[in-house]
Amino acid sequence: MPHLRIGALAARTGTNAPTIRYYEGIGLLRPADRQAGGQRAYGEQDVKRLTFIRRCREFGFSIEQVRSLVALVQDRERSCMDARNVAHEHLLAVRAKLNELKVLERSIAGFIATCDASCAGGPGPDCTILEDLARPS
Amino acid sequence: MPHLRIGALAARTGTNAPTIRYYEGIGLLRPADRQAGGQRAYGEQDVKRLTFIRRCREFGFSIEQVRSLVALVQDRERSCMDARNVAHEHLLAVRAKLNELKVLERSIAGFIATCDASCAGGPGPDCTILEDLARPS
DNA sequence: TCTTGAACCTCAAGTTACTTGAGGGTCTAT
DNA sequence: ATAGACCCTCAAGTAACTTGAGGTTCAAGA
Secondary structure, eight states, rough: OOOOOHHHHHHTOOOHHHHHHHHHHSSSOOOOEEEEEOOOOBBBHHHHHHHHHHHHHHHTTOOHHHHHHOOOOOOOOOHHHHHHHHHHHHHHHHHHHHHHHHHHHHHHHHHHHHHEEEETSSSOOTTOHHHHHSSOO | OOBBBHHHHHHHTTOHHHHHHHHTTTEEEEOOOTTTTTOOOHHHHHHHHHHHHHHHHTTOOOOHHHHHHHHHOOSSSSSSHHHHHHHHHHHHHHHHHHHHHHHHHHHHHHHHHHHHHHSSSOOOOTTTTTHHHSSSO
């Protein structure tokens, strides 16, 4: 059983050490076993758990959502359907964000196009674009 | 000259009062004039400025970016081309984020589809989806 | 004129999800 | 045995606000 120290666990999971300690602190990871000298010692189970957590975080789940997802995994009685529902709710949020960003992208691209068209010659005190941005909608 | 109090300014700009005070505190808005009783008094110029700031924030510019954009507007010498460049840099960031989100959306949708396919019958202790999420990539 | 209630004031602390820093032990290899 | 990498704890910093406590001012109705 090769046990890992915190840095190795971090490397294996795409995390870093302070974040792992932070997760332990907020109870997302169980208090780690300690070696003789007091350093944290981890096993494969911890790699799994932390990988799960990181993946969920990458998916944009909040810490609290991850917490319930972790609880779901823990509890053999409750099914993955509960997780599915959490995920579905999140999917809707992601799609909404996606739409917002698309609108945003167009707006900025439009702004730049206008700049390029009307300020092409260089600095001009008659450029009204920044003024436009300040106009109430 | 109908002067506005903070709540009216907030309403006109889609902000709220504490946020306006916060912006004043960090120097994004100039210290507001005060009425007899010490309450803040605003004019049309402030509506413009705050509208500009809010719009930039909605565009996802950071406070610091907005700060430089505001400085650009202030400075008649520098042109809108400078603003264009700030915007262009931001556009690239938005596009990157957009791509990330698209990938994310597919991942979650895939997760849900898998759930629907393999857990359709209801809770099952043999569901491996949550296990899968914990597998190292 | 008085009084209520909404809107305002300041200052401090809370939020999210971490990161960074200070000051000091432990482990491993030479 | 000693250097250097890695680890420890605890506190504070980050972004961009929001929330709360405790108190003042304003506008309108009785």
